[in-house]
Amino acid sequence: NQIFKQWFPAHDIERQDHPFCNNANAAIRRELWEEYPYDEQLTGLEDLDWAKRVQKDGYDISYASDAEIIHVHDETAKEIFNRYRREAYAHKEIMPNQSFSFLDFLRLSTTNVVSDWEAALKEGVFLENALEIPKFRLLQFWGTYRGFSKDGPIPDRLWQRFYYPDRETYPTSNRDGPPSDGSDDETGNHIDYPEQDLHPRNPEDETVS
Numbered sequence: 718n719q720i721f722k723q724w725f726p727a728h729d730i731e732r733q734d735h736p737f738c739n740n741a742n743a744a745i746r747r748e749l750w751e752e753y754p755y756d757e758q759l760t761g762l763e764d765l766d767w768a769k770r771v772q773k774d775g776y777d778i779s780y781a782s783d784a785e786i787i788h789v790h791d792e793t794a795k796e797i798f799n800r801y802r803r804e805a806y807a808h809k810e811i812m813p814n815q816s817f818s819f820l821d822f823l824r825l826s827t828t829n830v831v832s833d834w835e836a837a838l839k840e841g842v843f844l845e846n847a848l849e850i851p852k853f854r855l856l857q858f859w860g861t862y863r864g865f866s867k868d869g870p871i872p873d874r875l876w877q878r879f880y881y882p883d884r885e886t887y888p889t890s891n892r893d894g895p896p897s898d899g900s901d902d903e904t905g906n907h908i909d910y911p912e913q914d915l916h917p918r919n920p921e922d923e924t925v926s
Contacts, residue, residue: 727782732779736778739764740755741786761808766807766811818862830850830855833854834850
């Protein structure tokens, strides 16, 4: 709830001074979308990247507080970690001047847990959320830290871990090829997955309705 209140305030913003937006309930002119398609090579935050590009070219982004779509992530601990890690990979590519250090992990984890506990106390929901709050915040910021710490291209098998957690749903492929050491990520954890094809769709081949 605290994240939602920060990202989606109750008041309208006619012209944002930042590129944050959410594609779930966005309204975009078709001709603008065709001129600025999403970068489907990113591991996440395609809407942030899109907004940054159009703002740079002189377009405005407005926020309408009553344009509401309810979209809730019901995720396991591993899925929460992976979501913030892959979004951090993308954030680092979109905003190369920004960083997230281990000290940032410690500072933001601590301050956000305390802030969330205080909010839960005021709302009378502390007991049912006392353990979930630090669990979520630690996974959120540890995933962010690990994502920002990653250097170099993302191995094919790590893409698979992000987007196809169920091996049976993997498409067939050779987008980047397997990592040379046979591991799925920079930690060296080995997962024996078959070769897969993760060629992204070409936005020019798709129709925007």
